[in-house]
Amino acid sequence: MLVKRSKTQRKQIVEQLGHALDFHIQPIQICGISFEMIALTSLVDVAATARRMSEAGREHAADWEDLLGNLGAEAPGGDLVLGLLEGRTLILQPEGTGAAWVQSVEQQLYRPIGTPNNQNILVSSQTGFIEDLTTNLGLIRSELRSPDLKQAHVDIGSREKRRIMVLSLAHATNPAFAADIEQALRAHAHIPFASLQQISGWLCRRPKWNPMPSFFKTESPHEVAFFLKKGRIVLLVEGYPEAVVVPVELPDLFIADTDREYTPAIKFMVVAFRILGVLIAITAPAAYVALISVNPDVMKVELIYSIALSRVGVPYPSLTEALILLFIIEMLFEALVRLPKSIGPAMTMVGGIILGQAVVEANLVSSLLIIIIAASTIANFTVIGYHFALVIRLWRYIMLFFASIFGPLGIVCGFYLLISLISSATLMRQPMIPFKPISKKE
DSSP states (O other): OOOOOOHHHHHHHHHHHTTSTTEEEEEEEETTEEEEEEEETTTBOHHHHHHHHHHHTOSOOSSHHHHHHHHTOBOOOSOHHHHHHTTOEEEEOTTSSOEEEEOOOBOOOSOOOOOOSSOOOSSSOOOOOOSOHHHHHHHHHHHOOOTTEEEEEEEEOSSSOEEEEEEEETTTSOHHHHHHHHHHHHHTTTSOOOOHHHHHHHHOOOOTTOOOOSOEEEOOHHHHHHHHHTTOEEEEETTOSSEEEESOOGGGGTOOGGGGGSOHHHHHHHHHHHHHHHHHHHHHHHHHHIIIIIOGGGSOHHHHHHHHHHTTTOOSOHHHHHHHHHHHHHHHHHHHHHSOTTTHHHHHHHHHHHHHHHHHHTTSSOHHHHHHHHHHHHHHTTSSSHHHHHHHHHHHHHHHHHHHHHTHHHHHHHHHHHHHHHHHOEETTEESSOOOOOOOOO
């Protein structure tokens, strides 16, 4: 356990971290042996750590090596500064002849376990993930008490380390797929961590213009256990109160974990409404533009007359009219995200009502279009997962432009392009549309 260190090592630590407000050096003497304890008070409870060392060092120690054995210390390896930044505690002999890591008492930096902040859970456990990796792993184990739960961790970054834990279920997950995920992460371990989308780029090779998400995020440990049983891989990223599920499949947009609590008839009804909501969200504005601008002759005369009355005085074509209203809705969405939670919903609701009434009275848009855009906006959030809702919001504009050029045929072309993108979306050779070939019985 004896590690030779020169005084320049202590000097290097002081030069790099000595200016920090939380940098702490404390002289300690145990069993007549004097040494210094170095730690960052923002990460380590220094008083509790020193008290624990005093209790562990009550046994007689003849020299430095005996003291390290009583303290359960570890020989340091690598950069000591990085170890301190990871929340570890270093002990040094004043003359610089020995150094070791001792067990730290961590500061309580994380919020207590509560309900998910951005995900509504109807029927299941109401606990949600927090930013601590160990706590999140414990929440998953409380939902999935199985010895088959396999885990591996990868440290991303050269200087700034970010730990990523890879979870899988031995009897449900393809071992080759889990190994490919871990290998892809380790291959980029030297790259500094920036975002979850960066991890997505490491795991799948797809064109940047493909908007389909390659992962599914959840704050519910109960839902993570459900995906693990289905053979998925779950990534826990240090500092993120969410779990990343890969690969994502098309049924994940419409079928939730809590749907198993319903009877088959109710489950079918709920899933059908979600599918209908996605179709309305994508096609409603495009159908309005296509039928008004390109093919009005396919509608009944009474409907044409009603639409014409609602558009009396509107100086813009239907495409410009729809874009004006959609841009207003997008601004309301962004305002709702940025404003404080106490006033955000009230401000956006009042703003939406006032703006909607004002644009109709000013003859900028028709009242029928307001109904269509409102229905499309509400239907947009029937899909499961905020990432998928963003894809639908984007595809609504693409369908709008296709419909303004080709009419109803443009809507068909837009659906064809969307299905092509979904079919080509893969992650580690795992398709987004789960397809299992039918084996013929001999």
